[in-house]
Amino acid sequence: MYAQMVKTDTTSVKTREEMSAEERAFQDRVDADIKIEAKDWMPENYRKTLIRQISQHAHSEIVGQLPEANWLTRAPTLERKAILLAKIQDEAGHGLYLYCAAETLGVSRDELTEQLLTGKAKYSSIFNYPTLTWADVGTIGWLVDGAAIMNQVPLQRCSFGPYSRAMIRVCKEESFHQRQGYDALMKMCLKGTAAQKAMCQDAFNRWWWPSLMMFGPPDKESVHSAQSMAWKIKLNSNDELRQKFVDQTVPQAEYLGLEIPDPNLSWNEERGHYDFGEIDWSELFSVVRGDGPCNRERLAARRKAWDDGAWFREGLMAHAEKKSARKDTQKNAA
Ligand SMILES: [Fe+2]
Numbered sequence: 001m002y003a004q005m006v007k008t009d010t011t012s013v014k015t016r017e018e019m020s021a022e023e024r025a026f027q028d029r030v031d032a033d034i035k036i037e038a039k040d041w042m043p044e045n046y047r048k049t050l051i052r053q054i055s056q057h058a059h060s061e062i063v064g065q066l067p068e069a070n071w072l073t074r075a076p077t078l079e080r081k082a083i084l085l086a087k088i089q090d091e092a093g094h095g096l097y098l099y100c101a102a103e104t105l106g107v108s109r110d111e112l113t114e115q116l117l118t119g120k121a122k123y124s125s126i127f128n129y130p131t132l133t134w135a136d137v138g139t140i141g142w143l144v145d146g147a148a149i150m151n152q153v154p155l156q157r158c159s160f161g162p163y164s165r166a167m168i169r170v171c172k173e174e175s176f177h178q179r180q181g182y183d184a185l186m187k188m189c190l191k192g193t194a195a196q197k198a199m200c201q202d203a204f205n206r207w208w209w210p211s212l213m214m215f216g217p218p219d220k221e222s223v224h225s226a227q228s229m230a231w232k233i234k235l236n237s238n239d240e241l242r243q244k245f246v247d248q249t250v251p252q253a254e255y256l257g258l259e260i261p262d263p264n265l266s267w268n269e270e271r272g273h274y275d276f277g278e279i280d281w282s283e284l285f286s287v288v289r290g291d292g293p294c295n296r297e298r299l300a301a302r303r304k305a306w307d308d309g310a311w312f313r314e315g316l317m318a319h320a321e322k323k324s325a326r327k328d329t330q331k332n333a334a
């Protein structure tokens with residue numbers, strides 16, 4: 001899943017005349033779709049923006065495990081439990097993969113963890129909402145992982161090699177996540193009882209708007225993305241991806257027989273897209289500020305995991321030190 005509130009660089013895009021020779025050569029490589037690798041020269045702001053973007057993404061994968069983990073012990077069948085467990089393990093893998101990609105830019109895992117635990121770094125706000133019923137788990141897979149795919153597929157073509165390559169594998173797994181969510185909902189909406197259908201509609205009502213917010217603020221308020229676009233670390237605008245998501249999701253909801261909780265939603269023949277109602281951005285900003293329903297709970301869970309793991313980290317360090325001391329003795333003896 002993907003952090004939507006990536007703040008992009010605030011400096012305006014330099015003209016070729018304003019660029020140094022190094023910057024020009026860098027931009028030429030980006031324009032020619034040649035990947036930038038970790039050891040290549042890069043503008044300091046490119047590095048900083050990427051560290052922020054990749055680490056927010058990694059934090060989102062890690063925190064994103066928490067809402068679904070809530071249902072692991074109560075999954076309705078053994079099969080659903082095994083699927084959910086596999087999905088959650090995938091998300092942990094995505095987080096670790098992305099932390100590694102961020103580390104290639106010269107930041108340590110400890111620094112990134114500290115930024116998350118102190119609240120300095122953000123993660124996707126969607127994970128600050130609670131999972132009240134089993135239908136929430138299906139809805140998250142369908143909508144939240146679906147929105148993540150929408151965001152991440154273009155990033156497979158982003159200019160930074162380690163990030164773009166990570167996205168290829170991540171996207172394959174995300175598509176399994178979306179399928180399993182939709183499959184769980186199909187079962188309940190198409191073959192389930194009236195109570196199960198009502199439960200799915202209720203979950204859909206609660207997740208629809210936060211899912212649309214996952215694409216970030218409207219383009220007219222997100223004026224700082226020009227540099228990230230020029231550097232190809234952002235490839236589509238927020239509104240463009242949001243529209244694509246709505247267009248893709250509405251027919252899927254119709255197939256399930258679910259009603260979109262938006263009285264203003266209608267097909268616009270002229271545009272060839274769905275029109276939809278105004279998003280309540282004040283809600284998003286309050287969740288980003290830390291006042292969502294589960295912000296405190298999520299951070300508390302991550303802090304507890306960090307503290308509980310202290311003995312294990314110490315054990316690993318002691319083992320590594322012992323091993324290197326043994327190597328030194330062997331070297332001296334030889
Ligand atoms: Fe993921």
Ligand SMILES: [Fe+2]
Nearest residue numbers: 001145174177
């Ligand atoms: Fe996922």
